[in-house]
Amino acid sequence: MTTIDSRGTAKQAGPRPPAGGRPRARRPLTASRRENRAGLAFVSPTFLVVLVVVIVPILWTVLLAFQDAKLVDIQGMGLFGNWSLENFTDVFASAGFWSSLGTTLVYTVGATAGSVLLGLVAALALRRPFRGRGLLRGSMLLPYVAPVVAVTFVWQVALSPQYGVVNEWGRDVFGWDDPVAFLSTRQYEVNLLGWHVDLPLALLTVIAFEVWRYFPFAFLFLLARLQAVPDTLEEAATVDGATVSQRFRHVLLPQLMPVIALLCVLRFIMTFNKFDDVYLLTGGGAGTDVAAVRVYEFLTSRFDVGAAAAQALVLAVVLTALLGVYFRFFAKRVQEEA
Amino acid sequence: MTRARFEERLFGTLRWVVIAFLALITLVPFYYMVMLSLKPIDALLVDPGSMWVSAKDLTAATYRDVLKSTDDGGQGFLKLMLNSALVSLGTVALTLAAAVPGSYAVSRLRFFGSRQVSAVFLAVYLFPATLLAVPLFVMFARLGLSGSLVGLAIVYVAQTVPVSIYMLKNYLVTIPYAVEEAAALDGCSRLQTLRRVVLPLAAPSLMATGLYVFMIAWNEFLFALLFLAADPESWTVSLGLAQLSNGVEVSKTVLMAGSVVLTVPVVLLFFAAERLLTEGLTSGADKS
Numbered sequence: 001m002t003t004i005d006s007r008g009t010a011k012q013a014g015p016r017p018p019a020g021g022r023p024r025a026r027r028p029l030t031a032s033r034r035e036n037r038a039g040l041a042f043v044s045p046t047f048l049v050v051l052v053v054v055i056v057p058i059l060w061t062v063l064l065a066f067q068d069a070k071l072v073d074i075q076g077m078g079l080f081g082n083w084s085l086e087n088f089t090d091v092f093a094s095a096g097f098w099s100s101l102g103t104t105l106v107y108t109v110g111a112t113a114g115s116v117l118l119g120l121v122a123a124l125a126l127r128r129p130f131r132g133r134g135l136l137r138g139s140m141l142l143p144y145v146a147p148v149v150a151v152t153f154v155w156q157v158a159l160s161p162q163y164g165v166v167n168e169w170g171r172d173v174f175g176w177d178d179p180v181a182f183l184s185t186r187q188y189e190v191n192l193l194g195w196h197v198d199l200p201l202a203l204l205t206v207i208a209f210e211v212w213r214y215f216p217f218a219f220l221f222l223l224a225r226l227q228a229v230p231d232t233l234e235e236a237a238t239v240d241g242a243t244v245s246q247r248f249r250h251v252l253l254p255q256l257m258p259v260i261a262l263l264c265v266l267r268f269i270m271t272f273n274k275f276d277d278v279y280l281l282t283g284g285g286a287g288t289d290v291a292a293v294r295v296y297e298f299l300t301s302r303f304d305v306g307a308a309a310a311q312a313l314v315l316a317v318v319l320t321a322l323l324g325v326y327f328r329f330f331a332k333r334v335q336e337e338a
Numbered sequence: 339m340t341r342a343r344f345e346e347r348l349f350g351t352l353r354w355v356v357i358a359f360l361a362l363i364t365l366v367p368f369y370y371m372v373m374l375s376l377k378p379i380d381a382l383l384v385d386p387g388s389m390w391v392s393a394k395d396l397t398a399a400t401y402r403d404v405l406k407s408t409d410d411g412g413q414g415f416l417k418l419m420l421n422s423a424l425v426s427l428g429t430v431a432l433t434l435a436a437a438v439p440g441s442y443a444v445s446r447l448r449f450f451g452s453r454q455v456s457a458v459f460l461a462v463y464l465f466p467a468t469l470l471a472v473p474l475f476v477m478f479a480r481l482g483l484s485g486s487l488v489g490l491a492i493v494y495v496a497q498t499v500p501v502s503i504y505m506l507k508n509y510l511v512t513i514p515y516a517v518e519e520a521a522a523l524d525g526c527s528r529l530q531t532l533r534r535v536v537l538p539l540a541a542p543s544l545m546a547t548g549l550y551v552f553m554i555a556w557n558e559f560l561f562a563l564l565f566l567a568a569d570p571e572s573w574t575v576s577l578g579l580a581q582l583s584n585g586v587e588v589s590k591t592v593l594m595a596g597s598v599v600l601t602v603p604v605v606l607l608f609f610a611a612e613r614l615l616t617e618g619l620t621s622g623a624d625k626s
Contacts, residue, residue: 032448035447035448035449036447036448036449036450037449038443038447038449038528039443039447039448039449039450039452040443040449040450041439042439042440042442042443042447043439043440043443043444043449043455045435045436045439045440046436046437046439046440046499046503047455049436049492049495049496049499050458050462050496050499050500052496053470053474053492053493053495053496054462054465054470054496056473056477057469057470057472057473057474057477058465058469058470058473060473061469061470061472061473064472064473121356122356122360124353125353125356125357125360126357126360130357136357136360136361138609139361139364139365140360140364141608142364142365142368142605143364143367145553145604145605145608146368146557146601146604146605147556147557147575147576147600147601147604148557148559148576149557149559149576149577149579149580149597149600150371150576150579150597150598150600150601151367153579153580153583153593153594153597154367154368154370154371154594154597155367156583157374157590157594158367158370162386163382163383163386163590164386165370165386165387165389167386168386168387169387172387212363216364241342243341243342243345243346244342244345244346244348244349245345245349269463269464270463272466273463273465273466273467273468275466275467275468275560276559276560279560280559280580292466292467292468295466295468295469296468296560299468299471299472305472308468308472309469309472312465312466312468312469313469315466315469316464316465316466316469319464320464
């Protein structure tokens with residue numbers, strides 16, 4: 001891999017040698033062919049790893065999804081067993097599939113919108129220098145940098161009805177009657193001006209966690225973009241009599257729009273496939289059974305590899321379709337605004 | 339008051355409210371974590387609402403308990419940290435070894451498929467990790483790699499190489515090509531150019547990328563859970579903490595100490611490197 005002109009690797013990676021079997025050493029390579037070979041040799045280690053650890057497993061998953069495979073017999077099984085669509089009919093018919101998909105969508109949209117919005121607000125607030133800004137900017141990245149296991153554990157303890165600080169303060173300061181089990185309450189009844197509203201409390205808490213953990217990501221990108229906006233633009237708008245909100249709406253926002261769109265797509269993909277946050281916070285209980293956790297459950301508690309694979313595949317298709325819709329209808333508009 | 343003046347005042351005040359709110363939500367959870375790790379469990383149960391440690395409660399026994407090896411009745415986090423460090427550093431080394439030539443090729447060289455290669459690599463993130471987990475689990479079992487830290491590191495490399503290539507590429511394209519041409523004129527081969535000219539110039543980006551990869555590997559949970567759960571000897575810290583917090587036999591304050599131990603290395607590295615990243619190295623490289 002390391003030497004470009006070593007025959008062995010270059011031969012494999014490069015284009016086919018010219019026909020006729022003439023000894024190749026006689027003809028010096030053109031610069032563009034040398035470049036081609038160097039390029040292929042340079043990406044080959046990466047490609048190899050991705051091929052072995054990502055592409056092959058994905059293809060295998062596709063095969064597994066169409067077979068009746070349990071974890072015990074997968075070891076000795078050949079690649080091609082009995083084909084069937086049974087896994088898919090099971091997945092679509094199984095209890096809770098559609099509600100789980102709905103939960104996943106609510107969770108993903110809520111967490112994506114929330115984290116980008118909070119990141120935007122944070123970037124706007126920290127845009128101009130003030131004393132201690134560097135420190136605050138650094139510490140604002142803490143939720144994103146810290147290990148997920150540690151922060152979910154802190155949230156669990158803080159929100160615990162028995163020994164959590166939140167419930168204790170809620171009782172002392174806000175006069176709550178009973179401790180609230182944030183992470184295990186499917187529906188929390190709230191009386192609002194005579195209206196009874198059932199809040200999906202655990203789901204909202206998980207979304208809040210996700211917003212808290214990933215707003216620094218949006219904040220970093222947006223702050224960098226904000227600081228690249230030339231001051232003259234805003235100054236001109238101020239001279240023309242634009243107020244703060246008008247300057248934001250008509251000067252800054254159009255500049256930020258491409259970054260916001262990119263962030264939304266990235267966060268949407270990442271959150272849709274998110275497993276560990278929800279698993280560690282609630283274990284997928286109390287109305288937070290997002291799809292990724294469900295796949296894990298199929299795998300580890302039922303040992304049903306085929307069904308897990310089929311479900312994961314359905315999810316990947318749903319995600320691709322959503323992204324397709326997004327790029328079809330929104331990407332163009334964003335580009336126009338930019 | 340005109341609308342402009344009113345808005346000026348309003349947003350001027352709101353800005354400080356937001357800043358205070360952000361400081362609160364980012365710092366308090368971590369303060370809470372450290373504070374709980376320094377008190378015995380009884381103190382927590384007696385007064386869960388207290389946000390400080392009284393002098394008579396202050397204890398470091400939680401840390402002793404969490405770090406002591408399992409033979410001595412502790413939780414053996416020192417061993418787990420060693421495992422995590424090995425996996426993470428191995429992942430960083432392997433990822434950079436693959437990503438440096440890869441990103442150089444993507445940013446500089448024209449070759450068959452050079453346009454598509456970034457898209458293919460980034461498509462990795464389209465597929466949920468749970469989808470990859472099953473076949474990987476079986477493959478590794480066949481190769482005898484399940485339960486081994488090497489297998490885990492290989493999976494992490496595949497998960498981090500695409501984003502590393504992306505990050506490095508973005509930096510490499512800002513290095514003027516003229517620098518490389520000068521090196522070529524001086525008789526450097528492509529590899530020498532890469533090693534002696536491009537890499538030193540890309541050092542800040544290499545640091546940033548390496549740090550990011552370390553962070554991902556150190557914090558990762560799902561694959562560690564799938565591959566190592568059966569084998570407590572090779573647990574990473576993340577996995578160890580998660581497994582222990584499910585049980586009731588270890589007190590919460592001891593686990594808080596575990597959380598601190600898990601969080602501190604990443605946070606320290608992050609703050610140490612934040613300064614390094616701001617030093618621009620390319621400025622002036624192209625001048626005379």
